[in-house]
Amino acid sequence: xxxxxxxxxxxxxxxxxxxxxxxxxxxxxxxxxxxxxxxxxxxxxxxxxxxxxxxxxxxxxxxxxxxxxxxxxxxxxxxxxxxxxxxxxxxxxxxxxxxxxxxxxxxxxxxxxxxxxxxxxxxxxxxxxxxxxxxxxxxxxxxxxxxxxxxxxxxxxxxxxxxxxxxxxxxxxxxxxxxxxxxxxxxxxxxxxxxxxxxxxxxxxxxxxxxxxxxxxxxxxxxxxxxxxxxxxx
Amino acid sequence: xxxxxxxxxxxxxxxxxxxxxxxxxxxxxxxxxxxxxxxxxxxxxxxxxxxxxxxxxxxxxxxxxxxxxxxxxxxxxxxxxxxxxxxxxxxxxxxxxxxxxxxxxxxxxxxxxxxxxxxxxxxxxxxxxxxxxxxxxxxxxxxxxxxxxxxxxxxxxxxxxxxxxxxxxxxxxxxxxxxxxxxxxxxxxxxxxxxxxxxxxxxxxxxxxxxxxxxxxxxxxxxxxxxxxxxxxxxxxxxxxxxxxxxxxxxxxxxxxxxxxxxxxxxxxxxxxxx
Numbered sequence: 001x002x003x004x005x006x007x008x009x010x011x012x013x014x015x016x017x018x019x020x021x022x023x024x025x026x027x028x029x030x031x032x033x034x035x036x037x038x039x040x041x042x043x044x045x046x047x048x049x050x051x052x053x054x055x056x057x058x059x060x061x062x063x064x065x066x067x068x069x070x071x072x073x074x075x076x077x078x079x080x081x082x083x084x085x086x087x088x089x090x091x092x093x094x095x096x097x098x099x100x101x102x103x104x105x106x107x108x109x110x111x112x113x114x115x116x117x118x119x120x121x122x123x124x125x126x127x128x129x130x131x132x133x134x135x136x137x138x139x140x141x142x143x144x145x146x147x148x149x150x151x152x153x154x155x156x157x158x159x160x161x162x163x164x165x166x167x168x169x170x171x172x173x174x175x176x177x178x179x180x181x182x183x184x185x186x187x188x189x190x191x192x193x194x195x196x197x198x199x200x201x202x203x204x205x206x207x208x209x210x211x212x213x214x215x216x217x218x219x220x221x222x223x224x225x226x227x228x229x230x231x232x233x234x
Numbered sequence: 235x236x237x238x239x240x241x242x243x244x245x246x247x248x249x250x251x252x253x254x255x256x257x258x259x260x261x262x263x264x265x266x267x268x269x270x271x272x273x274x275x276x277x278x279x280x281x282x283x284x285x286x287x288x289x290x291x292x293x294x295x296x297x298x299x300x301x302x303x304x305x306x307x308x309x310x311x312x313x314x315x316x317x318x319x320x321x322x323x324x325x326x327x328x329x330x331x332x333x334x335x336x337x338x339x340x341x342x343x344x345x346x347x348x349x350x351x352x353x354x355x356x357x358x359x360x361x362x363x364x365x366x367x368x369x370x371x372x373x374x375x376x377x378x379x380x381x382x383x384x385x386x387x388x389x390x391x392x393x394x395x396x397x398x399x400x401x402x403x404x405x406x407x408x409x410x411x412x413x414x415x416x417x418x419x420x421x422x423x424x425x426x427x428x429x430x431x432x433x434x435x436x437x438x439x440x441x442x443x444x445x446x447x448x449x450x451x452x453x454x455x456x457x458x459x460x461x462x463x464x465x466x467x468x469x470x471x472x473x474x475x476x477x478x479x480x481x482x483x484x485x486x487x488x489x490x491x492x493x494x495x496x497x498x499x500x501x502x503x504x505x506x507x508x509x
Contacts, residue, residue: 087419087439097419175408179416182378182405194407197297198380199304 007205014206015213022207026214029187032100032178033168036107040167041160044112048119048159049149053131063120069113078176081106085177098179103187106173111163118162122155123148161222168215188214261290263471266305267315268382269409271454272296274429274498276491283487284478290471298409299382306330306457309464313472315479317454318382331457337479338488338499339453342386344444345414345431346372346423354423360447364394371402373422375413378405382452387425390449414440427452429498453502456480479503 014022051063084090085097096102130151134144149156167173171189178185180194188211195204271277272294281292295302295311299318306314307330314331316322325331344354344363352370354363367374376398377384391398404420406413410430417424418439431442456479458472478484480503488501 098416175412179404179412180407182407184404186407190407194379197301197407197409199298199300199302201304 003201003205006202007209010202010206011209011213014210022210024183025186025188025191025207026210028100028185029168029189029211030214032103032107032174032187033164036104036111036167037160037164039104039108040111040115040163043108044115044163045119045156045159047112048116049123049145051116052120052123053145053148063117066113066117066120070117072110072113074110074170074172075176076172077106077109078173081109081173081177097177098181098185100178100185102177103174103185106177107167107170110170110173111167114166115159115163118159119156122152122159125155126152157222161219164218165215168218169211261468261471263290263292263313263468263475264295264311265292265313265315265475266295266297266302266311268299268302268317269296269411270381270383270427270430271315271317273411273433274427275433275493276429276488276499279491280479280484280487283483284475287478287483288471288474290474292475298379299385300380303330306459309459309467311459312468313456313458313475315454315456316382317452318385319453319455320385321382322455322457325457329460329463332460333473333476334455334457335476335480335503336453336455337484337501337503339451339502340427340429340499341445342383342425342450342452343428343431343442344423345417345426345440346443347421347439348441349421350441350443352423355441355443357444358447360390360444360449361393361395363444364390365396367423368394368396368398371400373402373404373417373420374398375404375406375417375420375422375424377410377413377425378407379409381409383410383425383427386450386452390425393449429493432493432496432498454499 013019048066051059051066081102082089082097085094085102086092087097096105126148130148131144134147135141139147169189171193174180174185174187174190175193178187178190180186180190186194188207192204192207192211195201195207267277273296277294281294285291295305297305299316299321302311302314302316303321303325305311306325307328314325315337322331322334326334344360346352346354352363352367352372354366357363357366376387404416404422406416408416410426411434413424414426414431414434416422421439423443424440428442428445431440434440456476458469458476459467461467461469479488485501485503488499489497491498
């Protein structure tokens with residue numbers, strides 16, 4: 001209980017004086033997570049939508065694999081990427097280990113299965129009459145699919161937000177391929193792991209509270225802004 | 235009836251009577267120690283011998299020195315085995331632990347790439363080596379985690395009169411293994427305890443460039459958690475472990491432990507008294 005209290009007080013202090021170190025760590029976290037989430041959305045949403053509407057042999061197997069990949073431990077993705085990026089690895093000559101780029105790539109791998117699998121569910125759960133109706137109204141096949149995506153846009157936003165949540169709070173990939181280098185690849189989660197390792201539990205909790213606050217802000221912004229701007233119904 | 239069986243019966247009776255602190259075969263002692271010691275492999279030799287002798291199982295939590303002491307402070311473990319005399323002094327002064335015994339020493343070495351861009355190979359003075367690394371702005375990977383090793387590194391920078399800062403100085407904030415890996419990848423220098431360096435698998439690219447400076451000695455001590463502060467801590471078993479580590483049997487096992495044909499630790503209890 002004492003740690004929780006100290007942590008809350010410490011977190012309030014950090015936010016109040018906009019602690020420069022915490023700000024820079026939070027900025028690295030946000031930067032990496034936004035990039036990886038955006039890329040994961042760009043790849044995962046079309047992949048999931050395609051899987052949901054197309055018919056082919058082995059589709060259920062493909063969706064099953066996607067669902068299983070959601071359970072992939074972050075540290076395994078980190079290890080996999082590390083084995084590629086190390087000097088002795090296949091991509092070693094690129095010199096990407098312990099860079100922001102490597103972290104983005106790892107988080108992208110983490111988020112894509114989640115975004116795609118949730119997109120499959122969202123699109124399959126849509127009203128099955130949307131596409132035939134659009135077609136009878138004269139829409140081209142692509143236009144009809146776009147209409148379908150418009151119908152389920154809030155589900156897609158939720159899928160992308162889930163991807164954001166998965167990578168914003170992960171520590172395995174960031175630690176393995178980012179390296180927790182101060183002022184460069186140190187994120188909120190690796191900083192929490194560091195403070196915990198130092199025995200600075202209150203400071204770790206405070207950073208956790210900051211992380212939660214930032215995640216709340218991002219979710220709140222996504223929930224509120226476009227809804228007001230675009231309107232719910234066409 | 236064998237002694238083991240009799241101990242078992244006693245253990246059950248004691249447990250039933252609500253005093254589970256009795257040293258039965260089921261007794262479990264929790265010890266926090268540093269990752270560097272855990273990675274050296276020594277504990278896998280020592281602890282089974284202790285368990286056979288005293289019938290007390292030891293569960294090891296391997297973390298940084300800072301956290302290892304914090305776990306002791308909170309009563310989450312019964313005994314700590316760490317290597318940072320200054321933090322230990324504070325731990326004892328604040329009454330968290332009692333009856334520290336020095337168990338053994340090993341040493342730190344300055345490791346780096348064979349190419350040695352800062353030209354420190356063969357130096358005897360660790361502070362001079364740090365000065366040269368800073369002057370050459372050669373990559374140096376720091377633990378950056380307040381561990382015993384990190385504190386030693388900071389002491390060396392201080393002795394060198396250098397405030398390490400800049401793109402060449404990477405504060406990893408991670409354990410010894412990851413830091414060695416990072417130094418090898420970045421072709422940089424780092425301060426490492428010899429045990430972990432010898433035990434590391436990815437160390438082909440790292441060489442021992444400087445060793446033998448007396449400032450690089452690294453003493454390990456065992457400290458039972460204070461029974462007055464944490465009455466539920468297994469103080470009796472903790473003392474048992476401490477006494478055994480400094481006994482002739484424990485010391486001999488420590489001295490005999492080798493890795494790649496080299497001894498990692500020098501038993502030192504026989505020349506230190508309880509404090």
